[in-house]
Amino acid sequence: MTNAPRLSRPFRLIVSGGGTGGHTYPALTAIRTLRDRLTAGGGSLDVLWIGTEEGLEARVAPAEGIAFTTVATGKIRRSSNPLKMLSPANIRDMARVPLGVLQARRVIAGFRPDVVLATGGYVAVPAGLAARICRRPLVLHEQTVRLGLANRRLAGRATRIALSSESSLPLLPEAVRDRGVVTGNPVRPEVLWGHADKAVGALGLWGFDRRLPTVYVTGGAQGSQQINDVVRDTLPWLLQRANVVHQCGPAHVDALRRSAAALPPEAAARYHLAGFVGPELPDVLALADVVISRSGAGTLAELTALGKPAVFIPLATSAGNEQAHNARHLESTGAAVALTGEVTAAGLWEAVEPLLADPARRAAMAHRARAHGRPDAADRLVDVILSAAAV
Ligand SMILES: CC(=O)N[C@H]1[C@@H](OP(=O)(O)OP(=O)(O)OC[C@H]2O[C@@H](n3ccc(=O)[nH]c3=O)[C@H](O)[C@@H]2O)O[C@H](CO)[C@@H](O)[C@@H]1O
Numbered sequence: 001m002t003n004a005p006r007l008s009r010p011f012r013l014i015v016s017g018g019g020t021g022g023h024t025y026p027a028l029t030a031i032r033t034l035r036d037r038l039t040a041g042g043g044s045l046d047v048l049w050i051g052t053e054e055g056l057e058a059r060v061a062p063a064e065g066i067a068f069t070t071v072a073t074g075k076i077r078r079s080s081n082p083l084k085m086l087s088p089a090n091i092r093d094m095a096r097v098p099l100g101v102l103q104a105r106r107v108i109a110g111f112r113p114d115v116v117l118a119t120g121g122y123v124a125v126p127a128g129l130a131a132r133i134c135r136r137p138l139v140l141h142e143q144t145v146r147l148g149l150a151n152r153r154l155a156g157r158a159t160r161i162a163l164s165s166e167s168s169l170p171l172l173p174e175a176v177r178d179r180g181v182v183t184g185n186p187v188r189p190e191v192l193w194g195h196a197d198k199a200v201g202a203l204g205l206w207g208f209d210r211r212l213p214t215v216y217v218t219g220g221a222q223g224s225q226q227i228n229d230v231v232r233d234t235l236p237w238l239l240q241r242a243n244v245v246h247q248c249g250p251a252h253v254d255a256l257r258r259s260a261a262a263l264p265p266e267a268a269a270r271y272h273l274a275g276f277v278g279p280e281l282p283d284v285l286a287l288a289d290v291v292i293s294r295s296g297a298g299t300l301a302e303l304t305a306l307g308k309p310a311v312f313i314p315l316a317t318s319a320g321n322e323q324a325h326n327a328r329h330l331e332s333t334g335a336a337v338a339l340t341g342e343v344t345a346a347g348l349w350e351a352v353e354p355l356l357a358d359p360a361r362r363a364a365m366a367h368r369a370r371a372h373g374r375p376d377a378a379d380r381l382v383d384v385i386l387s388a389a390a391v
Contacts, residue, residue, distance in 0.1 A: 002383040004041035011038050013385070014111060014136075015066075016050040016104075016127030017119030017150075018057030021221045022143055022298040026381075027119040028060055029186035030141070033378040034385060048111050050104060050127045056221060057123075071103040072096045073123045100126030101133070108134045114389040115139055120148045128154035137388040141381060143185045143297035144322050145329075146171055159388045162381050164297060164374075181384055184377025185301035192305060192375060194282030199245075202280045205287075207269025208243040213356050215242045216288035220296055220315075221276060223249015226343070227313050231292065232259055233345035234352075239267035241356045245284055250275035289362060290355045292348070295327035295338070301377070303336075307370030309362045310336045311351045313343050335368040 005011065015031060018024045027049070035045040048067045051057035061068040074093025104127045108116065116131035118124035119141045128150070131138040137159040142151050145165050155161060155176050163169060164185035172180045200208060208214065215238065219227040228248050231238070238244055248256050253275045260271060277284055285291075285306060293299050295312040303310050312330070314323035327338035337351045355362050374380075 001037075001379060002386040004038045004043050004386065005389065006041070007043055010044040010046040011389070012111060012113045013045060013047045014050060014108060014113040014116045014127070014131070015047060015119070016116065017121045017124045017141075018049075018051045018055035018060075019121035019123065020296075021056055022296045023119050023121040023124075024055070024057045024060050025188055025298055026141055026143060026186045027057070027117065028064060028066075029188050029378045030117060030119075030381050030385065031064075031066065032189070033186070034382045037382055037386075046111075048107070048113075050107060050123065052123045055121065055123065069107060071107070071123070071126050072100040073126055074100070075122050097126055097129075101129045104130035105133055108136060112136075115385050117141065117385060118150070118154060119143075120150045122150055124150040125153050128157065132157040139385055139388050141183070141186075142168060143301070144168075145325060146320050146322060160384050162384045164301070164377070181380075183380035183384060184374030185297055186378035186381055187301050187305045187375065188282075189378070191282045191285060191302050194284070194286030196283065196287035199280060199283035199287040202283060203245070203272055203274070205243070205245070205272055208272075209270060212270070213242050213289035213359075213362075214287050215244045215290045215292060215352065215356075216247070216284055217244060217292045218247040218277070218294070218299065219249055220294045220299070221249075223247065223252050223275070224294055224313070224315070225252065227292065227294065228252050228256060230313070230343050230345055230348050232256065234348050235260075235263065235267070235271065237349050238352070239263065239270050241353070242290075243270040243272075245272045245274065245277075245287070247274050247277045290352060292352065295323040295330075297322075297326065300326050300330070300372075301374070304330070304369050304371075305373035305375045307366040307373065309355050309365040309369065311348070311355070312336055312338050313348075314338065314340060316340075330369065330372060333368055333372070335365060335372055 015027045017027050049061040074096040115137045117139045118128040139160050140158045141162045161180045162183040291310040295314045312327035314327045330336035331338040
């Protein structure tokens, strides 16, 4: 572990990244871990987060007491068709990037960070470009196997590129490959320390039958219409054999609540709907015996660090089919089940039922999932940040 530098002033860090949870939580975890390391060495941390108003980071950073500012940024809508990439909306948004770079440059020149950490999402582009204009060390963190759009733009300017997977190293452009270092994808420490009994109290799951296994369904921060639909159609079977906590996305709660009204009372008592699972997430994960989920990099890092049997329904349109790649990779080692292509209620039940029926099967899958986990990723990323620092 790299020791914290002895400074007569606080260590200064700018973080930029966000939009979704996958880019936001690794940044948050890196900040907390760096702060702990500095405090243990008698130092302290000054941190500023550059994000967007609409991203999850705009809620997460202030809630954590982290100074937060925004810059203009453009959301690039991905498409395999180059003509579609040149849509009027994309052209308008790309034109906002130079304005964002100017704004970020002002912020960075004023704050004089020892390091800028960029964790992806489109807001990371102006901040990363401005970091290099201001000659500040730039550390990128990539959560997925293939570099995301923002990190691809910034790779050539990075001091170090922290990767979540060994298999990303050969995929880095040759000119920057020697700057790559594998850290893993940081998982919020509290995620590893949940208590199943607390989830029951916090969410009021008094009707859950604790003799039955519990399934946690999650579609990511915004929820997934596809997962919601297929789980709704599977509920009549699922609720005979399990309790279900279903995180469906804030926009979908009302519609699902209406369809759940038709469930028999005994089944309804074993079903809990939530738009977004906030601070209770670690306890819900501790309660879960099986997880049905999207296969975004953040969720995968959490489920493998915990060793949870999972049935993945990847987001089909994620860049480069990255979620399907993630899910298949775990499936190939028996660490999960991946349902790609069209997913029906019968197909989902076929995947979940053997796991519900057989605790030994769950335990074997959990064991194999844990082999992919990297609970020390935050410490490794902090090592990279400290070694890149210009102090
Ligand atoms: C649509 C999209 O752009 N997806 C990308 C996004 O994933 P996205 O952010 O959607 O999903 P991830 O799985 O990476 O992260 C979700 C995070 O939100 C948390 N959570 C989720 C729901 C909830 O109610 N409460 C809660 O705390 C999860 O525990 C996890 O920590 O970034 C990932 C990391 O670059 C990529 O791998 C994904 O392809």
